Amino acid sequence: xxxxxxxxxxxxxxxxxxxxxxxxxxxxxxxxxxxxxxxxxxxxxxxxxxxxxxxxxxxxxxxxxxxxxxxxxxxxxxxxxxxxxxxxxxxxxxxxxxxxxxxxxxxxxxxxxxxxxxxxxxxxxxxxxxxxxxxxxxxxxxxxxxxxxxxxxxxxxxxxxxxxxxxxxxxxxxxxxxxxxxxxxxxxxxxxxxxxxxxxxxxxxxxxxxxxxxxxxxxxxxxxxxxxxxxxxxxxxxxxxxxxxxxxxxxxxxxxxxxxxx
Numbered sequence: 729x730x731x732x733x734x735x736x737x738x739x740x741x742x743x744x745x746x747x748x749x750x751x752x753x754x755x756x757x758x759x760x761x762x763x764x765x766x767x768x769x770x771x772x773x774x775x776x777x778x779x780x781x782x783x784x785x786x787x788x789x790x791x792x793x794x795x796x797x798x799x800x801x802x803x804x805x806x807x808x809x810x811x812x813x814x815x816x817x818x819x820x821x822x823x824x825x826x827x828x829x830x831x832x833x834x835x836x837x838x839x840x841x842x843x844x845x846x847x848x849x850x851x852x853x854x855x856x857x858x859x860x861x862x863x864x865x866x867x868x869x870x871x872x873x874x875x876x877x878x879x880x881x882x883x884x885x886x887x888x889x890x891x892x893x894x895x896x897x898x899x900x901x902x903x904x905x906x907x908x909x910x911x912x913x914x915x916x917x918x919x920x921x922x923x924x925x926x927x928x929x930x931x932x933x934x935x936x937x938x939x940x941x942x943x944x945x946x947x948x949x950x951x952x953x954x955x956x957x958x959x960x961x962x963x964x965x966x967x968x969x970x971x972x973x974x975x976x977x978x979x980x981x982x983x984x985x986x987x988x989x990x
Contacts, residue, residue, distance in 0.1 A: 790835050
């Protein structure tokens, strides 16, 4: 009998221990949801010298749930600082901190990013990442999101204009720090006068010229002028020439008259 009671007590203890463990596991299973932010920054096309990106990328998450309280995330927005040459990566996590057990649809967005390095622009914006069925459970791995940021060399436009009398052509667009070559051609009856520019270089009278290093949009105007033919000199008679011409005219008239009388 005593042996039976001891076996029963042991079995009861084992059942209590198992229930305690199951209760703890169930509690842990709804404790949190984790979203991991994976950030990358690349440059395309790949440059000879990679630009350096310095500053903060920030991310936020917005969730809707079918019932119960909404997810509350810690931190409310995530900041990922970077300071290095491309290509570079960074990783951070956001964790839900309230007790809701209802699954939700969560949208993760990139909120801000640093200014691009000099001579570069951001090529588009990473799209939001939608997580359709987010649960709070320590059993689940983190929900993964990827945000790819792409840098491209900045390009600028060199606008070529010409007044009446010719045409002009400039190479455009131009990558930051490069130059543009402009060529003017006069139409028949016109001559090239010179270039005027706005932000491209100093004025010049050369029909072909190269701009300074381009760091912003600029304008080039070619000026032409009509060719005026030189005035032609018409020969005129001087005073004595006119006198002699008159004498000869009179003499010719007298000769003609005398011949008629004969």
